[in-house]
Amino acid sequence: MWNSTAGGFDSGYGGGNDGGFMNSQNQFASPGGQDQKKARHSQNLVPVTIKNIIDFEGDNLLIAGMEVHMVDVVGLIRAVDITSTRITYTIDDHTATIEAVQWQEPEQGSDDPARGSLMEMTYCRVSGAIRSQMGKRHIIVFRIAPITDINLITTHILEVIHCVLKLQHLNSLGGDTGPSHPAVMSNSLVGASGLDGGTKTTNMGGMNMQGLNAQQRMVFQAIYQSSDEGGAGRENIYSVLKGKLSPPQIDQALEFLSSEGHVYTTIDDDHFRAIES
């Protein structure tokens, strides 16, 4: 059947690893310094559905808890809009529709910007970054190409499913000290074993994992590992821990953690940061 070639699926899905699949240099000029910082954070190119991109709440798309900024989608071109500066494709992969913007280089002697644009009602593959403008999400295109081998439609369906399952599997492998140990990615900075804060204390400035039950530890780790500038959002924590803890359980843990001083709220009551030593 199909085998993974440039995808490098077997080289690991870790967000911080150099072996992360389809690592790419951050070569594009992004409009804001903030975006550049975020893009350097996660250099994975992840196969997703358009619905994944349209639906996510919070600041970042999370696939099985992993932040995704660059995506790979395969879909039908429903519309092509051409101006002298850019081509905007409306892509439909049957889960949802999104616009993909391809900025044009001004070429010398080229008078027809429509030359080289793909055709409506054909399948294409788009690799690009998720962007949000005026509340609406779209994709900035790095590469767009027509699908000439229909088997690639099958491949993409499978890659998307595989990606989610693989990341979930890696998540579940994270703990090695038994069922009470929270599941974390292999590149996690925090392990529950080896952190010895001594006796139970409510001091700030110590990452004391004792005195916390398993649920509180899991929520604390989710907050600690979050790279969100405004702090980890409550909804984000729900989605990161989906399947492990229910929202009421997470709420309860957040109450405990903040009253004990292990986490504090940042931009509002729904955003948290962990106290680090």
Place this chain on the structure above:
Amino acid sequence: QHSPCLLHFSRFFHPFTMVFPESGTRTRVNGATLTQHTGCQVVLLGEVNQMDSSGKVLTVKASDGQSVQVILQQPAQEILEGLIEIHGVVEGRQVICQSYITFPLDDARNFDMQSYDQAVRLIHTVKDNPWKSD
């Protein structure tokens, strides 16, 4: 046995005269999974078996080999043959077509229908996968 989509579409369903939105949330189906999606929007990728003289009724062989009748809203302007992808709504064992695309013979030449059918089956069996919304 009640398809979840039936409730959603029943307010609007009026055969042959409806104008559906071009894009939406569709699920890929084969012959076997078709009947579980009555009233739902689907994608049916298969081979054209035959077209009737009116140009409005197609018989499509789904990826699992089952035959499905497809009703086009306008008669086809061309002879339809080979690999075809129907986007439409299921009504019983028929699909009312909203749009379709055909593939160039060269691109469809090496298409592995069995692998595609496996992918469709996975879409319907893998829990919480992004291709199927509940």
